[in-house]
Structures are given as structure tokens and as C-alpha cells.
Amino acid sequence: MRRNLGEPTDSVRTRAVACCPHAVGTIKRGWRVAATQRRGPVVPPTLADVAELAGVSRQTVSNALNNPALLRTDTLERVQEAVAELGYQPNRAARNLRTRASHLVGMRFAPAQEGTANALMERFVHSLVEECRAAGYHVLLFAADHDDITSGYDELVRSTAVDAFVVTDTYLGNPQAAWLEQNRVPFVAFGRPWDDPDAGHPWADVDGAAGVAMATRHVIGRGHTRVAWVGWRKDSRIGEDRRSGWSATMRERGLPTTGLAARVEDTIASGKEAAAMLLDEAHPSAFVCASDTLAMGVLHTLHDRGLVPGRDVAVVGFDDSQAAQVVPGGLTSVRQPLEEVAVEVVAALQGMLARPRLVHPPRLLTPSLVVRGSAP
Amino acid sequence: MRRNLGEPTDSVRTRAVACCPHAVGTIKRGWRVAATQRRGPVVPPTLADVAELAGVSRQTVSNALNNPALLRTDTLERVQEAVAELGYQPNRAARNLRTRASHLVGMRFAPAQEGTANALMERFVHSLVEECRAAGYHVLLFAADHDDITSGYDELVRSTAVDAFVVTDTYLGNPQAAWLEQNRVPFVAFGRPWDDPDAGHPWADVDGAAGVAMATRHVIGRGHTRVAWVGWRKDSRIGEDRRSGWSATMRERGLPTTGLAARVEDTIASGKEAAAMLLDEAHPSAFVCASDTLAMGVLHTLHDRGLVPGRDVAVVGFDDSQAAQVVPGGLTSVRQPLEEVAVEVVAALQGMLARPRLVHPPRLLTPSLVVRGSAP
DNA sequence: ATGAAAGCGCTAACAT
DNA sequence: ATGTTAGCGCTTTCAT
Numbered sequence: 001m002r003r004n005l006g007e008p009t010d011s012v013r014t015r016a017v018a019c020c021p022h023a024v025g026t027i028k029r030g031w032r033v034a035a036t037q038r039r040g041p042v043v044p045p046t047l048a049d050v051a052e053l054a055g056v057s058r059q060t061v062s063n064a065l066n067n068p069a070l071l072r073t074d075t076l077e078r079v080q081e082a083v084a085e086l087g088y089q090p091n092r093a094a095r096n097l098r099t100r101a102s103h104l105v106g107m108r109f110a111p112a113q114e115g116t117a118n119a120l121m122e123r124f125v126h127s128l129v130e131e132c133r134a135a136g137y138h139v140l141l142f143a144a145d146h147d148d149i150t151s152g153y154d155e156l157v158r159s160t161a162v163d164a165f166v167v168t169d170t171y172l173g174n175p176q177a178a179w180l181e182q183n184r185v186p187f188v189a190f191g192r193p194w195d196d197p198d199a200g201h202p203w204a205d206v207d208g209a210a211g212v213a214m215a216t217r218h219v220i221g222r223g224h225t226r227v228a229w230v231g232w233r234k235d236s237r238i239g240e241d242r243r244s245g246w247s248a249t250m251r252e253r254g255l256p257t258t259g260l261a262a263r264v265e266d267t268i269a270s271g272k273e274a275a276a277m278l279l280d281e282a283h284p285s286a287f288v289c290a291s292d293t294l295a296m297g298v299l300h301t302l303h304d305r306g307l308v309p310g311r312d313v314a315v316v317g318f319d320d321s322q323a324a325q326v327v328p329g330g331l332t333s334v335r336q337p338l339e340e341v342a343v344e345v346v347a348a349l350q351g352m353l354a355r356p357r358l359v360h361p362p363r364l365l366t367p368s369l370v371v372r373g374s375a376p
Numbered sequence: 377m378r379r380n381l382g383e384p385t386d387s388v389r390t391r392a393v394a395c396c397p398h399a400v401g402t403i404k405r406g407w408r409v410a411a412t413q414r415r416g417p418v419v420p421p422t423l424a425d426v427a428e429l430a431g432v433s434r435q436t437v438s439n440a441l442n443n444p445a446l447l448r449t450d451t452l453e454r455v456q457e458a459v460a461e462l463g464y465q466p467n468r469a470a471r472n473l474r475t476r477a478s479h480l481v482g483m484r485f486a487p488a489q490e491g492t493a494n495a496l497m498e499r500f501v502h503s504l505v506e507e508c509r510a511a512g513y514h515v516l517l518f519a520a521d522h523d524d525i526t527s528g529y530d531e532l533v534r535s536t537a538v539d540a541f542v543v544t545d546t547y548l549g550n551p552q553a554a555w556l557e558q559n560r561v562p563f564v565a566f567g568r569p570w571d572d573p574d575a576g577h578p579w580a581d582v583d584g585a586a587g588v589a590m591a592t593r594h595v596i597g598r599g600h601t602r603v604a605w606v607g608w609r610k611d612s613r614i615g616e617d618r619r620s621g622w623s624a625t626m627r628e629r630g631l632p633t634t635g636l637a638a639r640v641e642d643t644i645a646s647g648k649e650a651a652a653m654l655l656d657e658a659h660p661s662a663f664v665c666a667s668d669t670l671a672m673g674v675l676h677t678l679h680d681r682g683l684v685p686g687r688d689v690a691v692v693g694f695d696d697s698q699a700a701q702v703v704p705g706g707l708t709s710v711r712q713p714l715e716e717v718a719v720e721v722v723a724a725l726q727g728m729l730a731r732p733r734l735v736h737p738p739r740l741l742t743p744s745l746v747v748r749g750s751a752p
Numbered sequence: 753a754t755g756a757a758a759g760c761g762c763t764a765a766c767a768t
Numbered sequence: 769a770t771g772t773t774a775g776c777g778c779t780t781t782c783a784t
Contacts, residue, residue, distance in 0.1 A: 044536060046777060047779095056755090057755050057756080058778085058779095059754075059755060059756080059780090060755075062778070062779060063753090063754085070754085072754090087534060089531065090778070091778070092478070092536055093472035093473035093536060093776080093777080094778040095777080095778055095779080096468075096473075097470050097472075097473050097761065097776090097778070098760055098778045098779045099760090099778085100760075102468070109502055109505050110502070111502035112498055112499075114701065115698075115701050115702065116702070119495050119498055121498055122488055122495055123488075126485055126486070129517045129518065129519045133519050139516070139517040139518075140515070140516055140517075141501065141515040141516075141517060142509065142514055155465065158420055158463060158465035159467065159468045160468055161468045161514070268702055293702065296702040299704050302704075303705065304704075322488070322493050322494075322495055322697065322698060323699040323702045323703065325490065325491050326644055326672040326699045327704075328672070328675050328676045328679035328703075329679065422760095422761060422762085423761065423763095424761080432770075433770065433771050433772080434761090434763095434771090435763080436769085438763055438764095439770085442763075447769070448770090451769080466761080466762070467760085467761050469760080469761080469762090470761030470762040470776090472762090473778085474763045474775085474776055475762085475763070
């Protein structure tokens with residue numbers, strides 16, 4: 001393996017001479033630089049090198065890689081030996097040019113906000129990378145202007161740099177999802193198309209309402225009857241969805257919700273204030289929150305008032321962030337099955353890129369509850 | 377802009393007919409599929425389309441993009457108009473094939489460990505993506521087998537998928553750094569080559585010892601004299617480096633260190649145990665820790681014993697994780713300048729990939745101290 | 753089952 | 769300053 005990678009092989013030279021006189025010059029210059037540096041830059045073997053070593057034509061080698069069934073067993077073996085001997089890997093650029101596919105999936109990478117506990121992306125991206133690998137894809141990260149988010153997508157599409165996109169921030173009213181759809185750019189969304197139920201693109205999402213319902217049932221099961229909700233502002237579709245998990249469960253159990261809900265910004269300070277207000281005015285014994293950030297804010301208020309989470313007041317967050325995992329006492333939290341989301345997303349991606357196109361049905365995945373000290 | 381992107385343009389058709397009869401078939405088939413789907417797949421314009429529209433040769437268009445100084449002003453303008461009119465972007469695959477460069481930087485993406493507070497990567501990767509964009513690069517993420525980490529690198533190198541790598545986990549005894557160097561694969565490391573000071577590759581790193589020294593001086597300045605160290609096991613070079621910041625500062629101020637240090641695994645449980653042991657046996661009034669994970673472990677012990685961080689005992693962590701930011705009371709922590717690291721890494725990358733190669737000197741960056749309630 | 757020829761879209765070299 | 773020619777390494781007809 002890779003035996004000849006650092007040294008000029010005869011086949012490389014022969015190939016150059018054989019197919020065109022001009023190339024000799026090119027390669028000679030390459031090797032001259034090489035000589036200066038004592039050891040040359042790596043000149044990877046090409047299909048032609050493999051073909052020569054195996055004593056077959058270039059096309060046969062190509063077939064051996066892309067359509068092995070076409071070859072006779074002994075020929076196939078000879079080719080495979082030559083491939084192994086030279087450590088041959090097809091040149092991506094050439095293959096991409098020819099097949100008009102990059103085997104790259106683009107994803108805009110926005111950073112987690114400072115001062116919050118919402119670092120989901122690291123987990124999701126890792127799962128995505130793993131799944132993509134299994135499917136023969138790689139993940140290309142890119143950034144975009146704040147004032148013109150679509151420009152980043154546009155550039156990559158037009159330069160045929162990626163085959164498709166994964167869009168993660170559909171909850172922001174996704175201007176890019178609409179743009180991508182309009183421009184017929186293949187993409188899969190992590191997140192429902194809230195504004196457009198008939199959206200044509202594949203998606204996978206986590207059932208936030210179910211997660212919050214689970215959390216609410218958990219605290220009710222521990223004897224709490226006055227369960228408060230600390231969630232996001234009304235314009236957040238995800239926030240309203242999660243909230244519905246709380247309100248539906250409370251109604252179902254015949255428990256009161258009046259005065260027990262707050263809708264605030266997703267910051268520690270807001271969660272803290274909301275908890276203080278609710279404790280004073282509605283006397284809840286449990287808090288279910290739309291995010292770990294808000295839940296940590298609630299913990300701040302309990303901390304300030306000398307109340308012990310899990311003993312005096314139950315608190316449940318959402319996202320199972322690192323903060324939830326490491327905070328003293330531990331924060332019970334709803335955990336999104338991001339690994340499963342990645343599996344669904346990549347499956348949809350594969351279907352979308354396959355010929356003929358295979359439509360992957362939308363999937364709504366169920367989160368789980370990780371029980372820790374704040375709501376044992 | 378992008379006016380003709382969704383519709384067949386005359387120039388596209390002409391181009392196809394003009395340059396080869398074979399292509400007609402290909403494009404016709406393309407359009408037949410298009411008809412079935414009501415609206416066709418996007419056929420991006422090529423250099424030839426721009427050339428025809430501008431009334432110049434393909435080479436002139438190429439020059440307009442890559443060497444505009446060569447053109448006469450009016451020609452350049454005409455070409456640029458045509459580029460804008462068609463929404464032209466050079467095809468990456470073709471350009472990559474020709475120039476033997478992908479303008480892609482590979483980075484292995486390992487997930488943060490669950491149950492720790494060490495989610496640095498999200499911040500670093502984002503900065504890296506931003507910096508790369510400014511330099512005309514994109515970041516390609518990949519995963520690798522656990523048992524054979526170099527295989528992932530090898531595959532990308534051999535298929536010429538990336539121009540260089542960014543290596544972030546040099547502290548693990550970096551088997552891949554050695555491999556990359558040996559195979560003359562361009563790469564830049566975030567992290568010093570601890571085992572080989574003469575390593576030829578560029579790198580940038582954060583001065584952990586300076587950060588810990590800063591933290592130690594901070595608590596000493598607040599009147600603490602018995603300052604304990606909770607760090608990693610002795611085989612961690614980074615851990616020993618950070619520890620030296622503590623021990624040197626203590627010695628410098630004539631303060632005792634004996635019995636005041638623990639070397640444990642990087643887990644909450646270990647930090648918690650170490651703190652309990654140290655409190656019992658050495659009675660420190662302050663803890664400086666090698667990581668936020670260990671610091672959170674220390675907070676656990678204080679929590680259990682009814683001690684108030686920042687009032688009874690000072691605690692400082694390392695990394696300024698989200699947990700440090702949101703934990704009630706707040707955790708004072710040393711913050712790595714990851715944005716600056718990314719700037720350095722990309723600068724080194726550019727130098728390394730430039731012709732002639734420009735060697736970027738190694739840079740050791742100084743972290744800062746973020747003061748919060750645990751050590752005010 | 754294997755080989756020959758063509759060309760994907762671009763840029764480097766040379767010619768004008 | 770602009771055009772002409774060739775070819776990067778691969779796959780896709782088509783012919784054998």
C-alpha cells in the first residue's frame with residue numbers, strides 16, 4: 001500500500017510520454033522542484049498507471065471500480081491488485097467534473113450564542129459527518145453574511161461545489177429554505193417547514209411537544225400539581241409547539257395552567273426573572289422549560305432564594321446540554337435524538353440525490369427524558 | 377443576476393451544438409427530464425457562454441477572472457457585465473482538476489465527550505470557517521475510524537479532496553501529525569508539537585501556563601494563600617504545562633504547594649473527589665483547575681458541603697465553557713482566544729499553500745480570565 | 753468482456 | 769491585449 005507514493009514510478013513517466021508530448025514538460029518541471037526539495041511532492045497515480053500495471057485499458061479499470069460485475073473474475077483481481085499496489089484513489093476533481101457531482105453536502109455553521117446552554121450543533125454535526133461518511137459524502141461547512149444569508153448558498157450552488165444542503169435553522173422563518181426550494185436546489189431540513197406544511201423538501205424533526213409532555217408527566221407523577229411553563233415568545237413556532245406539550249398534559253390531568261406560564265427571551269436573565277415572578281404570583285412547585293438556558297435561569301432564582309432544586313422545587317430543561325449534565329445537582333432535561341435525526345437526514349439526502357429520485361417521507365422523532373437531581 | 381439560471385438559454389444550446397455532436401444528446405436528455413418535471417434542472421452557464429455573450433474568447437474570460445490586469449478596461453467591463461448577466465460562477469470541479477487544488481481544508485471532527493464541559497470545538501470551528509472564507513477556502517469535515525485514525529486523512533489526500541488539514545488534537549500524542557509530516561501532507565496544527573520541538577509544520581497554540589498563572593495571581597490578589605491545583609494526570613503535556621503556571625506563580629509569591637495538588641482524570645466525578653480529599657487534608661481556600669469539567673466537579677463538593685463558591689472557597693476553571701457561563705453564581709474561567717487561533721491557523725495555511733511557500737512562524741497566544749461569582 | 757474515442761469546464765502555454 | 773491549442777483524470781457512449 002502506498003509504496004510508490006513518494007517516488008516517481010516508471011508508469012507515471014511512461015503515461016506522460018505516451019499520451020502527449022506536452023505533459024512531459026509539465027511533469028519534468030514537477031520533478032525538478034522535487035529534486036530541489038530532496039524529496040518530491042506526492043504525485044498520486046492515475047487510472048492510466050493502474051491500467052498499465054494491470055495490463056488492461058483505462059476503461060477496464062474504471063469499470064472495475066464503478067461496475068465490477070462487468071469484469072471477468074481474474075481481470076478484476078488483477079486490477080484490484082494493481083490498485084492496492086499503487087495505493088490508487090480516483091481523483092475527486094476529475095470524477096466530479098465528469099459526473100457533475102461533488103459528493104459534498106453543504107451546511108451553514110452558525111455558532112452557539114454565548115451565555116446560553118444551547119450547544120446542540122456539535123452533537124448534530126458529528127452525527128451528520130458520521131452518517132455522511134457511510135453514504136459516501138463529506139460535509140462542507142460554510143459561513144454566510146448576516147445581511148444576506150442566501151448569498152453563501154448561492155455561491156456554492158453556482159460553482160457546483162456541493163450536491164445538496166442540510167438546513168438546520170428552519171425555525172428562524174427560514175428565508176433560505178424558501179430560496180432553496182424556489183431555485184430547485186436539493187436540500188434536507190432538520191426542522192419542520194412550519195410556515196408551509198406542503199413544502200416539497202424532505203425533513204426530519206424532533207417532536208418537542210412530546211418531549212415537554214413527557215417532562216410534564218414526569219413531574220406530575222412525582223406529585224406536583226402546580227407546574228409552571230417558562231417558554232419562548234409567542235412568535236416562536238417551536239416554542240409554541242413545546243408549550244402545547246405542557247398545556248395539553250396539564251389539561252388532560254385536570255390541572256390548572258392559568259397564571260402559570262411565562263413567555264420570554266431565551267436568556268439566563270429572562271429565565272431567572274420569569275421564575276421569580278411566577279414563584280411570587282403563582283406559587284408553582286415545578287418548572288418545565290423550553291430550553292436548558294431558561295431552566296438554568298430558573299436555577300439561578302432558586303439559588304438566590306435558598307431553595308433546593310429537586311427537593312423544594314422541580315426543574316426540567318430542554319436539550320440535555322453540557323450545562324445540564326455538569327451543574328451541581330444535575331438538571332433533568334429533554335434530550336433530542338440528534339443521532340437519529342442525522343440518520344434520517346442523510347437517508348433523505350441519498351434518496352434525493354439518487355436517480356431516479358427517491359422521496360424519503362418526513363420523520364418526527366421522539367426525544368427522551370434524562371432524569372437528574374433537579375427533578376428526580 | 378441569475379436571470380437565465382432556470383431557463384435554457386440560446387447560448388447553452390449553441391455551445392452544445394457547436395463544440396460536439398455528442399453533447400447534444402446529453403443535453404437533450406437533460407431537457408427531456410426537465411419537461412417531465414415541469415421545470416428543468418439548473419444548467420449553469422460556462423465560460424463559453426460568458427465569452428459568447430461578451431463577444432470574446434474563453435481565455436479572455438478566464439483572464440478577466442484570474443488576472444484582470446491583463447485586460448483592457450472596456451473589455452473587462454464587457455466581460456464582467458456578461459458574468460453578472462448570466463450569474464456565472466466558475467465550475468469548481470473543472471477548476472480543481474486544472475489547478476490541482478481543491479480550496480478545501482480538511483478537519484477531523486471529534487465530538488465533545490458527554491458529561492464534560494469541554495465544548496471548545498464549536499467555537500473554534502466557527503472561527504475557522506469564517507477565516508477560511510476570507511481566504512477563499514472551505515472547511516471539509518470528516519470522521520475517522522477509532523482504530524485507524526490516519527485512514528481518514530489518507531483517503532482524502534489520495535483522492536486529492538483537500539489541499540491541507542487542520543489538526544486539533546495534537547495533545548493525544550498526535551499519531552496523525554507524525555503521519556502527515558512523514559507523507560508530506562500540508563497541515564497546520566492547533567496545538568504545539570510537544571513531543572518534537574523541531575517539528576516542521578506550522579502551528580498556533582494557547583499559552584495554558586500563562587492562563588493558569590493569571591488565574592492563580594487573581595485568587596492570590598484576593599487574599600488567598602492556600603491555593604490548590606486540580607489537574608490532569610502526569611502523562612498529559614498540556615496538563616503539566618497548565619500546572620506549571622500554578623506552581624511557578626505560587627513559588628514566585630513564596631506560597632506553599634505541598635499537598636495542594638491533585639492529578640486526576642478529566643471528569644466531574646474525579647474533580648469532585650479530588651476537591652473533597654484536598655479540603656480534608658490540605659484546607660485550601662481556593663482551587664485552580666485544569667478544566668471547567670474539573671472545576672464543576674469542585675463545585676459539586678462545595679455544594680454538597682454547603683460551602684458557597686466565591687464566598688467560602690474560590691474556584692477557577694479553564695475554557696470558559698457554556699457551563700461556566702450559565703451555572704448559578706457563575707464560574708470564573710480562563711478563556712482561550714480561539715478566534716485568534718483560527719486567524720493564525722488560516723494565515724499559516726495560506727502561507728503553506730502559496731507559491732512560493734511562505735513559512736508562518738508559530739504563535740503562542742495568551743488567554744484571558746473571565747471573572748464570575750466563583751472567584752470574584 | 754474489453755477497448756477506442758470523446759469531452760466534462762477550466763487554465764497554462766504559446767502564438768498573434 | 770486577445771486568441772488558439774492542449775490537456776488535467778475521469779466516465780460514458782459506442783464498437784469490437
